[in-house]
Structures are given as C-alpha cells and as structure tokens.
Amino acid sequence: xxxxxxxxxxxxxxxxxxxxxxxxxxxxxxxxxxxxxxxxxxxxxxxxxxxxxxxxxxxxxxxxxxxxxxxxxxxxxxxxxxxxxxxxxxxxxxxxxxxxxxxxxxxxxxxxxxxxxxxxxxxxxxxxxxxxxxxxxxxxxxxxxxxxxxxxxxxxxxxxxxxxxxxxxxxxxxxxxxxxxxxxxxxxxxxxxxxxxxxxxxxxxxxxxxxxxxxxxxxxxxxxxxxxxxxxxxxxxxxxxxxxxxxxxxxxxxxxxxxxxxxxxxxxxxxxxxxxxxxxxxxxxxxxxxxxxxxxxxxxxxxxxxxxxxxxxxxxxxxxxxxxxxxxxxxxxxxxxxxxxxxxxxxxxxxxxxxxxxxxxxxxxxxxxxxxxxxxxxxxxxxxxxxxxxxxxxxxxxxxxxxxxxxxxxxxxxxxxxxxxxxxxxxxxxxxxxxxxxxxxxxxxxxxxxxxxxxxxx
Amino acid sequence: xxxxxxxxxxxxxxxxxxxxxxxxxxxxxxxxxxxxxxxxxxxxxxxxxxxxxxxxxxxxxxxxxxxxxxxxxxxxxxxxxxxxxxxxxxxxxxxxxxxxxxxxxxxxxxxxxxxxxxxxxxxxxxxxxxxxxxxxxxxxxxxxxxxxxxxxxxxxxxxxxxxxxxxxxxxxxxxxxxxxxxxxxxxxxxxxxxxxxxxxxxxxxxxxxxxxxxxxxxxxxxxxxxxxxxxxxxxxxxxxxxxxxxxxxxxxxxxxxxxxxxxxxxxxxxxxxxxxxxxxxxxxxxxxxxxxxxxxxxxxxxxxxxxxxxxxxxxxxxxxxxxxxxxxxxxxxxxxxxxxxxxxxxxxxxxxxxxxxxxxxxxxxxxxxxxxxxxxxxxxxxxxxxxxxxxxxxxxxxxxxxxxxxxxxxxxxxxxxxxxxxxxxxxxxxxxxxxxxxxxxxxxxxxxxxxxxxxxxx
Numbered sequence: 001x002x003x004x005x006x007x008x009x010x011x012x013x014x015x016x017x018x019x020x021x022x023x024x025x026x027x028x029x030x031x032x033x034x035x036x037x038x039x040x041x042x043x044x045x046x047x048x049x050x051x052x053x054x055x056x057x058x059x060x061x062x063x064x065x066x067x068x069x070x071x072x073x074x075x076x077x078x079x080x081x082x083x084x085x086x087x088x089x090x091x092x093x094x095x096x097x098x099x100x101x102x103x104x105x106x107x108x109x110x111x112x113x114x115x116x117x118x119x120x121x122x123x124x125x126x127x128x129x130x131x132x133x134x135x136x137x138x139x140x141x142x143x144x145x146x147x148x149x150x151x152x153x154x155x156x157x158x159x160x161x162x163x164x165x166x167x168x169x170x171x172x173x174x175x176x177x178x179x180x181x182x183x184x185x186x187x188x189x190x191x192x193x194x195x196x197x198x199x200x201x202x203x204x205x206x207x208x209x210x211x212x213x214x215x216x217x218x219x220x221x222x223x224x225x226x227x228x229x230x231x232x233x234x235x236x237x238x239x240x241x242x243x244x245x246x247x248x249x250x251x252x253x254x255x256x257x258x259x260x261x262x263x264x265x266x267x268x269x270x271x272x273x274x275x276x277x278x279x280x281x282x283x284x285x286x287x288x289x290x291x292x293x294x295x296x297x298x299x300x301x302x303x304x305x306x307x308x309x310x311x312x313x314x315x316x317x318x319x320x321x322x323x324x325x326x327x328x329x330x331x332x333x334x335x336x337x338x339x340x341x342x343x344x345x346x347x348x349x350x351x352x353x354x355x356x357x358x359x360x361x362x363x364x365x366x367x368x369x370x371x372x373x374x375x376x377x378x379x380x381x382x383x384x385x386x387x388x389x390x391x392x393x394x395x396x397x398x399x400x401x402x403x404x405x406x407x408x409x410x411x412x413x414x415x416x417x418x419x420x421x422x423x424x425x426x427x428x429x430x431x432x433x434x435x436x437x438x439x440x441x442x443x444x445x446x447x448x449x450x451x452x453x454x455x456x457x458x
Numbered sequence: 459x460x461x462x463x464x465x466x467x468x469x470x471x472x473x474x475x476x477x478x479x480x481x482x483x484x485x486x487x488x489x490x491x492x493x494x495x496x497x498x499x500x501x502x503x504x505x506x507x508x509x510x511x512x513x514x515x516x517x518x519x520x521x522x523x524x525x526x527x528x529x530x531x532x533x534x535x536x537x538x539x540x541x542x543x544x545x546x547x548x549x550x551x552x553x554x555x556x557x558x559x560x561x562x563x564x565x566x567x568x569x570x571x572x573x574x575x576x577x578x579x580x581x582x583x584x585x586x587x588x589x590x591x592x593x594x595x596x597x598x599x600x601x602x603x604x605x606x607x608x609x610x611x612x613x614x615x616x617x618x619x620x621x622x623x624x625x626x627x628x629x630x631x632x633x634x635x636x637x638x639x640x641x642x643x644x645x646x647x648x649x650x651x652x653x654x655x656x657x658x659x660x661x662x663x664x665x666x667x668x669x670x671x672x673x674x675x676x677x678x679x680x681x682x683x684x685x686x687x688x689x690x691x692x693x694x695x696x697x698x699x700x701x702x703x704x705x706x707x708x709x710x711x712x713x714x715x716x717x718x719x720x721x722x723x724x725x726x727x728x729x730x731x732x733x734x735x736x737x738x739x740x741x742x743x744x745x746x747x748x749x750x751x752x753x754x755x756x757x758x759x760x761x762x763x764x765x766x767x768x769x770x771x772x773x774x775x776x777x778x779x780x781x782x783x784x785x786x787x788x789x790x791x792x793x794x795x796x797x798x799x800x801x802x803x804x805x806x807x808x809x810x811x812x813x814x815x816x817x818x819x820x821x822x823x824x825x826x827x828x829x830x831x832x833x834x835x836x837x838x839x840x841x842x843x844x845x846x847x848x849x850x851x852x853x854x855x856x857x858x859x860x861x862x863x864x865x866x867x868x869x870x871x872x873x874x875x876x877x878x879x880x881x882x883x884x885x886x887x888x889x890x891x892x893x894x895x896x897x898x899x900x901x902x903x904x905x906x907x908x909x910x911x912x913x914x915x916x
Binding site for chain 2: 003023024025041042068069096097098099119121122124133136137140144148152158159160162170173174175176177180183184185186187188194208211212214216217218223224226230239241248249411414415419447453454455458
C-alpha cells in the first residue's frame with residue numbers, strides 16, 4: 001500500500017492519479033458543502049490535506065468523522081492552491097475505526113510535554129513525538145550501519161549479571177524469590193534464587209565486550225542498561241540504551257578518532273535521512289539546531305589534557321559556583337565554558353586516576369589515567385572512553401587499592417594473561433545523543449516509555 | 459590498519475607487497491630453521507599462515523612465542539605452495555601480549571562445546587564460536603536493515619514493566635528493596651520499592667509495540683526479553699532477544715506475507731555476507747545446511763488451517779506419542795511430520811481460541827482465532843503471530859472470561875476506542891533463528907553469555 005512518505009518524496013509521480021491511503025484523521029474542518037481532513041498515516045511527519053465535497057454520496061457520514069479515527073481515503077492527487085503543493089481530492093472516505101469524543105489529542109491548543117507524558121501511549125501521534133521517535137529509530141540504525149560497515153561485530157551483552165561493572169552505579173536486583181515468604185520465614189536464601197545466587201541488572205556491558213574485542217578486534221554493544229539511582233534530573237533515567245564499542249590494538253588517540261568519526265557519521269546520517277523532522281526541531285524546539293549540528297560535522301574536535309583544562313578554567317575571568325581544581329572532576333559550568341572557549345567539541349583526556357574507574361590505563365605519571373570525555377557545545381558530556389589497563393599486575397594492584405573482589409572478575413583479569421594487548425573503548429548514552437540531536441531536553445521525552453524513580457507505567 | 463578480511467576479499471591486491479597485521483597466534487609449529495604461525499586477527503574466520511625462518515635476527519624469540527599471544531606481524535604476502543593460496547613471509551614478528559601456558563585453547567584436540575561453555579569468555583576465539591557470533595551480528599543487522607528499508611520505525615520496548623503481557627511466562631521480579639531487611643522486619647512494602655510498586659522484567663514488548671503501530675503504521679522491536687521458567691532444554695534461555703513487528707491496516711494474510719518476506723531476506727543476507735561461516739557450518743555442524751536454507755529462500759510457504767493439519771495428522775499412518783486432537787496444541791512430532799508432509803515451511807493458521815493469547819482476533823466461527831505459527835523443516839516453530847482483536851467489546855469479554863486485570867491495561871484497551879483498525883504482528887525469537895541458521899542446536903551456544911536456571915556467569 002502507498003504511504004504518505006512516498007508522495008512527499010516525489011508528488012509529481014502521483015499527480016492526477018487515483019490513489020488509496022490508510023491512516024488517521026489528525027484534524028477535521030467541516031463546512032456546509034465541503035470539508036478538509038488533515039490526514040496522516042504515520043509514515044511521514046507532514047499531513048496530507050484531503051478535500052471532500054457534497055458531490056460524494058456519503059458526504060454526511062464523512063463530515064461526521066471524528067479526530068483520531070482510522071480511515072481509508074481514495075482520491076485524486078491534485079496541485080493545491082493553498083499553502084501546500086498538493087492535496088487529495090477525495091473520491092471516498094471510509095471509516096475503519098471510530099474515535100471517542102474523549103480522545104485526549106483534540107486539535108485545539110497544543111498539549112504540554114508534561115501532559116503528554118501522562119498519555120505516553122498516544123504521544124507518538126503528535127508531531128513532536130512522531131519526529132522524536134522516528135529520529136530515535138533512524139539514529140539507532142545509523143549507529144548499527146556505522147559499526148557494521150566498519151567491520152565491528154555486534155555483541156549482545158548480558159542484561160542479568162552477577163558482576164558489578166564499575167561499582168559505580170546502584171543496581172536493581174533481579175530475583176524469583178517470594179518476598180512475602182521471606183518476610184514470613186525471616187530468612188533470605190540465595191541458593192534458592194533462580195540463578196542460585198544474587199543477581200542484578202547490568203550497568204554496563206563493557207567488561208564483557210572486552211572479551212569480544214580480544215577475539216574479533218572490533219566489537220560494539222547496543223542495548224539497555226540500568227541504574228537504580230534515585231535521581232530526578234532531566235538527563236537521568238533508570239533504564240536507557242547505551243552503545244559501547246571496544247577495539248583491540250587501539251590506543252587513546254585511536255579511540256578518539258573513532259568517537260569523532262562515529263559521531264559525525266551518525267549526525268550526518270540523521271540530517272540526511274530525517275530532513276523534515278530536523279527542520280521541525282530547528283523551528284519549534286531549538287533555534288539554531290541545524291547550524292549546531294552542521295558545524296559539528298565540519299569541525300575538528302580539540303584534544304586537550306584535563307590538567308590544561310583546569311589551568312584555562314583557573315585563569316578564566318569567571319566567578320565559579322564550583323572552583324576548578326587539579327585532580328578533581330569538572331562541573332557543568334566548566335564543561336560549558338570549555339566548549340565555548342574552543343567554540344566546538346572538546347576531548348578532555350588524561351584524567352586524575354582517583355576519580356576514574358579501575359580498568360582505565362594508568363599513565364606513566366602515576367597520577368592520571370588514559371581516559372577521555374567528549375564535551376559538546378550545548379550538551380556537555382556526550383561520550384566517555386579510555387584505553388584499558390592491559391598490565392595484569394597494575395590492574396590487580398589497582399583493584400586491591402579499591403578493595404574490589406578479584407574472584408568474580410577472574411575472567412576479566414585473565415584477558416591480560418591470555419594474549420592481552422593495547423585496547424580501548426568508549427560508551428555513549430543513546431538518549432543523551434538524542435537530546436543533543438533533537439533539542440528536546442528531557443530524557444523522559446526521548447524514550448517511548450521512560451522509567452524514573454516512582455514511574456513505571458505501561 | 460589492514461585486516462585479514464581485506465586480504466581474503468582479494469589477496470591479489472596485496473601479493474608481493476609488504477603488509478602489517480595485528481592479531482593472535484592460533485597455532486604455532488616450529489622447526490629448526492623455520493616456523494609456521496596460524497595467525498588470526500578476528501576479522502575473518504580463516505587464519506593467515508605466517509612463515510618465518512632463521513634469516514630473521516629475532517628468530518629465537520619468535521620461535522618461543524606461545525599460542526594465544528598477541529602479535530604484530532610484518533611481512534610480504536606471497537603465493538603459497540601449500541594448501542592455501544597465499545601466505546605471509548615474515549619480516550618481523552613482535553610480541554604485543556604474552557599468553558600463559560595454562561591457556562585453555564591449546565591447538566591439540568578439539569574442545570567440546572560443553573567444555574567451552576565453562577570458558578565462555580574465550581570461546582569466540584575458536585572457529586566454531588567465532589563463526590556463530592559473527593553470524594549473530596550479521597543476522598541482527600540484516601533484521602534492522604530489512605525493517606528500516608521497508609519503512610518500519612524501530613521501537614525500544616521497556617524492559618522493566620508493571621504489566622504482564624500474556625500472563626504466559628513466569629517473570630523475574632525487579633526490586634531495590636533490601637531482602638535482608640524484609641526478612642528482619644517481616645513486612646514487604648512495595649510503596650518503598652524503586653517504582654513505588656511491584657515490577658518485573660518484560661516477557662514481550664508486543665502490547666507496547668501496538669501503540670507505535672497505531673501511530674507509525676509499521677514498527678518493530680528488537681530487544682531482550684526474559685522468562686523465569688525453570689526449564690532446562692536446548693531451546694530455552696532465561697534471557698534472549700526477540701523481534702516483534704507490528705503493522706496497522708494489515709490482516710493475517712498480510713502478516714504472513716511479511717513473515718515470509720522477512721525470513722527469506724535475512725537468510726539470504728546471511729548466506730551472501732557470511733559465506734565462509736556458512737560453509738563452515740555446512741561442513742562441520744549440519745550437513746546439508748546450505749541446501750536447506752537455499753531451498754527455504756526459493757520455496758513458497760504453505761498456508762493451512764490448524765483444523766486441516768489435525769486432519770492430516772489423524773489420517774497419517776503414524777503411531778504418535780501424543781495423539782493429535784482438534785482444539786488442541788500440536789506436539790514437536792506433529793510439527794516435524796507436517797513440514798515433511800509439505801516438504802517445506804508451513805504456516806499453520808486459525809488456531810483454537812482456548813490455547814492462544816487473549817489479544818488475538820476472534821474468528822466468526824466463535825472457536826478459533828486469527829493466529830499463525832510458522833513451522834520450518836528441521837527446527838519446528840520459528841515465529842508466531844496473529845491479527846490482533848480490534849473490537850473493544852470482544853476484547854473486554856475475552857479478558858473477563860480469562861479473569862484478567864483490565865485496569866492495568868486500560869491504555870491497551872483504549873487503542874480500540876481511539877482510531878483502532880485491523881492490525882497484526884508477530885514475534886521471532888532471535889536465538890531460535892540462529893539455531894536454524896547455523897545448525898548449532900543448543901541455545902547456550904548461540905548467546906555470548908547465556909542465562910539459564912542456575913547459570914549466571916560473567
């Protein structure tokens with residue numbers, strides 16, 4: 001069956017021809033002798049205007065059709081005298097599924113994003129969310145296409161896990177134990193749990209992805225990860241999707257090359273393949289979005305040491321809320337300043353060891369690790385990566401310093417004894433990318449059904 | 459950097475040229491004056507033979523290099539006088555990462571799949587698993603490519619959920635409640651849980667996907683799903699990936715068209731893009747695999763009612779373990795018989811209502827639903843789908859009959875009041891497809907890190 005998208009691609013192909021479409025009534029303006037239906041079948045952001053008049057035998061029925069209804073429309077595509085290039089002159093409109101009057105998406109007024117979160121199952125029918133979730137789909141595909149075209153093997157990291165990647169994030173427990181029975185018996189027996197031990201939802205697939213990098217040379221994950229942090233911010237969700245590439249025989253410089261190349265590819269792919277959606281965001285969500293993204297594609301990302309960044313921040317004529325310090329993390333205000341200072345994306349590398357994860361390669365200075373964060377104008381940190389510590393003894397020593405359990409990670413340590421090599425990787429939160437791509441600034445609005453503390457509907 | 463894959467693609471490009479590769483020693487045969495290294499960098503199934511001799515200044519060091527070690531090899535690609543077309547005459551071999559003598563993947567003897575499961579983190583370094591997980595990656599991409607090229611929107615279904623899709627599968631509970639504290643206090647208070655209520659891991663994203671189908675017309679999921687069933691069979695895992703397309707304005711016949719088209723596309727894509735791997739499986743795992751798959755691509759799938767199938771089974775001159783019955787499910791032996799009877803894939807449709815899920819469209823006969831299973835020779839059921847019940851009242855009545863909770867599915871029911879239409883969808887277990895594609899018959903061997911009752915390593 002024909003899609004609206006096909007018509008928008010080249011409407012002249014269809015001019016003065018009879019076509020049939022199926023979709024929904026987005027808006028309906030009725031007059032005595034004719035009427036206009038804003039018709040949309042979901043395949044394209046823009047509606048098709050359907051014009052009908054009282055020469056049709058079922059004119060009365062059509063004019064009673066309600067917003068939200070599913071319909072089949074038959075008609076001739078003609079050039080329009082109105083705003084749009086073309087419209088459909090109806091030969092028939094057939095009701096496929098009626099819509100109640102209490103349908104929340106009436107044409108009057110623009111519903112707020114907060115209201116639409118309450119009816120999340122209907123919001124992809126609005127222009128904004130239709131565009132957001134189409135871009136989500138296309139961006140996801142662009143990521144797969146980039147890695148597959150470049151010889152990476154897609155790795156499905158396990159979701160239920162008995163190992164805690166970084167000790168960094170709070171984890172959700174996964175169990176089949178009967179909690180009511182635990183309450184009654186006063187006893188928790190993990191040997192009776194489904195996996196005969198305590199298990200959780202993963203916070204990262206990186207450690208497991210390293211096993212694939214050391215077999216395939218290049219691998220990437222793209223799957224859900226979970227954090228049980230009780231934080232209610234615009235950028236945190238309890239369930240989100242993450243991309244974690246991992247590359248053998250690749251150092252930190254090589255890692256940054258890939259991060260930059262991949263990001264530019266994905267941004268360009270979305271700009272090329274979601275023109276209507278990206279123009280919509282540029283007009284109605286974030287003025288200047290297209291300029292921002294086109295600038296990113298054409299810029300050379302700056303690469304600078306964390307220490308140098310602190311120096312720049314300290315020398316800046318700015319009253320900081322948080323004073324920048326050598327050896328410490330940087331705050332949102334610092335991220336903002338540094339991308340403005342360089343007027344573009346900045347890789348900040350060689351971070352203080354003590355604020356970074358155990359698996360990062362220790363630099364010869366004894367103070368820093370070969371880690372990198374990518375900061376982009378307007379969004380802050382978009383990706384983080386590192387060269388991984390390939391030295392078995394250094395890794396062991398670091399884990400001991402951090403009082404980590406080495407036993408449950410023996411397989412990870414063994415990678416350093418069984419043909420280990422220089423290798424690197426990075427992680428990108430998919431929703432963070434979408435926020436950057438669309439200008440929609442709340443993570444709840446770029447995930448179809450978001451999970452945050454206290455929210456688990458659908 | 460150059461990959462072995464590039465050389466195998468067209469080795470004549472590289473003949474008599476100096477090249478550098480990085481990878482691992484798979485096998486090493488040393489003689490007094492020269493030696494052979496089976497070298498592999500993970501980008502291709504086949505090894506590259508590296509020949510070195512005592513004209514090299516570090517001949518002694520090279521000859522001591524152990525199996526599993528990471529190395530950089532420099533050399534000239536030359537035509538070979540041996541079995542292979544070409545080999546690398548080494549100019550230098552540099553040790554990048556040594557490998558312990560206790561490395562489990564020594565060249566001697568072929569390790570069993572059971573043994574390799576114990577060292578799952580190393581098994582992608584073997585030919586069999588290298589091939590399996592590369593096919594897994596390529597098949598996943600083929601699925602995305604098929605749906606994206608055909609205008610489907612990729613939908614990320616939520617993993618943590620408060621609704622139970624079918625009431626069909628046992629679910630894992632997700633919680634941040636402290637179980638030890640529950641044991642002590644004798645009280646379970648879900649208002650204190652992370653989401654302020656009881657939540658689980660999803661068994662299917664279908665119901666949520668329907669909300670996207672009724673907005674975008676065509677959508678698909680591809681993500682993890684979970685079952686807490688305590689079953690230890692070759693085809694059941696507790697965590698697996700599933701593909702669930704959902705299409706508006708599509709009836710059961712259209713659904714079958716898509717199932718057939720998609721399957722053929724994916725099989726063909728894998729055959730075209732994993733030639734070496736598929737030949738390997740055909741030779742060493744399942745004789746006749748390539749014939750089986752090529753036949754599938756070129757066959758027209760049979761479409762037949764469940765009732766007719768039972769009739770055929772009853773008339774068959776076979777002593778059944780389970781007697782086929784009208785109104786009942788069919789057993790593995792029946793699936794096998796019917797695909798042999800038709801000598802190809804068979805869609806069995808219009809199943810007895812009482813053995814199928816509540817959301818399936820009730821047929822006018824009052825006894826059957828518009829459901830379909832695809833049975834393929836050698837693997838049994840590969841996909842299952844149905845037209846969805848679009849009639850609000852019929853759906854309500856059926857849910858009442860099954861004593862289901864309508865309140866938590868009010869959004870799902872509303873889809874029938876807000877412009878509902880004929881729509882259909884299906885589900886395909888990704889690992890089941892991989893078993894069919896590779897001939898590897900245990901689900902534990904087609905998932906990188908499998909989760910089954912009592913097993914949650916890595």
